[in-house]
Amino acid sequence: MIEIVDLHKSFGSHRVLSGVNLRVETGETMVIIGRSGCGKSVLLKHIMGIMRPDSGKVLIDGVNVFDVGEDEINHFRMQIGMLFQGAALFDSLTVRENVGFSLYEHTHLAPEEIERRVKERLRLVGLSGIEDLMPAELSGGMKKRVGLARAICTEPKIILYDEPTTGLDPIMADAITDLILRMQQRLQITSIVVTHDMTSAYKVGTRVAMLYEGKIIGAGTPDEIRNSKDPLMHQFITGSARGPITSEESGGSFIVEGDGNNHDA
Numbered sequence: 001m002i003e004i005v006d007l008h009k010s011f012g013s014h015r016v017l018s019g020v021n022l023r024v025e026t027g028e029t030m031v032i033i034g035r036s037g038c039g040k041s042v043l044l045k046h047i048m049g050i051m052r053p054d055s056g057k058v059l060i061d062g063v064n065v066f067d068v069g070e071d072e073i074n075h076f077r078m079q080i081g082m083l084f085q086g087a088a089l090f091d092s093l094t095v096r097e098n099v100g101f102s103l104y105e106h107t108h109l110a111p112e113e114i115e116r117r118v119k120e121r122l123r124l125v126g127l128s129g130i131e132d133l134m135p136a137e138l139s140g141g142m143k144k145r146v147g148l149a150r151a152i153c154t155e156p157k158i159i160l161y162d163e164p165t166t167g168l169d170p171i172m173a174d175a176i177t178d179l180i181l182r183m184q185q186r187l188q189i190t191s192i193v194v195t196h197d198m199t200s201a202y203k204v205g206t207r208v209a210m211l212y213e214g215k216i217i218g219a220g221t222p223d224e225i226r227n228s229k230d231p232l233m234h235q236f237i238t239g240s241a242r243g244p245i246t247s248e249e250s251g252g253s254f255i256v257e258g259d260g261n262n263h264d265a
Helices: 040-048 070-077 095-099 101-106 111-124 140-152 170-187 198-204 222-226 231-238
Strands: 002-011 014-024 029-033 055-060 080-083 158-162 190-194 207-212 215-220 253-255 262-264
Touching (some): 014 055, 029 198, 040 055, 040 080, 040 190, 080 140, 095 101, 095 111, 095 140, 170 190, 190 198, 215 231
Parallel strands (some): 029 190, 158 190
Antiparallel strands (some): 253 262
């Protein structure tokens, strides 16, 4: 369903994506792992078509996202649901208005049909009866679930998850992970999950790919990734301070391989 071909993106002199190649099959859940700031969220924005590459393609069902005309772009984006980091709810809108936002703005559905969909999607994420609450009245976990209800309200073919467990305690993070699994099993949607939470990655992923220095350096099933001999991947998935991932990326103290001493970056 999704094919990313030789994708490049720089911001000024800072190169973020350096030839990303990745294929996501219909109905699978692809997890993309990598360090904070490595370009995972930038990659999602390209898949959504809200950021244009310097070169390369993102093909969805064989159509290049960047060839879609202005008249078609909103229809195209309705096929993609997005759970943003931090849920990104509109503070001034009720839960009902947040979940149904795209339907109110970009469809001609009757208000009764939008209301029905909103209630059904909230029920799917375990939040029936909260339509009139404001985001400030919700816990962090509830905001994530409302964000997911909004993502699936347009009945998309694809859902993108940007760090879905960030900022949650381990129990709530596991609850969100289970919810992602249930949505996948029930709706049979193609999913891409960006995360550095390896517990969640192993649990939800059909396959896992690692982004490093602007490229996908390896991909495989959760078991293949867990048992990978690649030193870069092994260091990341085990969370070790020692390894080949360069100290310049650490943004703080690091351990230089072999000398056993701490240094400030």
